[in-house]
Amino acid sequence: MKIELKSIRLNDDLSFDSFSFTANLYVEHKRVATVIDDGMGSEYRYENIEPENRLLFHNAEQHVKSLQTSTETEAPSKSNEPLPAHYALDQYLYELLCAHVERLDQRKLNTIIKNGIAYGGGKISYRFVKFSNPVSELLKTDKGISTIEWALNKRVLPKIEPGEKILNKNIPEDIIKRAGFSEDQYTKPEQLLKAPKITTKPRKGKGL
Structure with missing residues (x-):
């Protein structure tokens, strides 16, 4: 089952015990809910679930719960102890969120080192x-x-x-x-880069 977070909006100013964010929850490519974390470490809130999407949301909870004991590696959750369905979904989405934040951090770092x-x-x-x-x-x-x-x-x-x-x-x-x-x-370069030898004494240039 395809479960995704899209349109993630982080609020660093309100992130204390957890990431403060809102995002759209998609199940099988269909938007089924808005996920909200207030940044205080509480459980996620799931809002804007239309009646026709309640069964799909329920199935997503049960699917994530079943992955805890499955031999499949589809779930990003690393927890070894079974969780109730709603906690299991929270944990699954939390790790999706962490992966998203890690990508943002790497993108920011890549811009800096360029x-x-x-x-x-x-x-x-x-x-x-x-x-x-x-x-x-x-x-x-x-x-x-x-x-x-x-x-x-x-x-x-x-x-x-x-x-x-x-x-x-x-x-x-x-x-x-x-x-x-x-x-x-230092971190080893990905490729064996070689710079020409400098014949003059290094000095501060205009590149800074």
């Missing part, structure tokens, strides 16, 4: 240095490479803490090493 250096403990816990030009453009010139190396050495290295690392995968490893980072302080 135009700067992100460093920290993970996707949602990081700081960054922003350039005025994309990293891909800076890597095309000696001056741009000097700018990246200067930023790594002067702006990032002094502030990076134990357990943190550079999150970029779009900066060649040799540039990062020249800036003074050890292998446990």
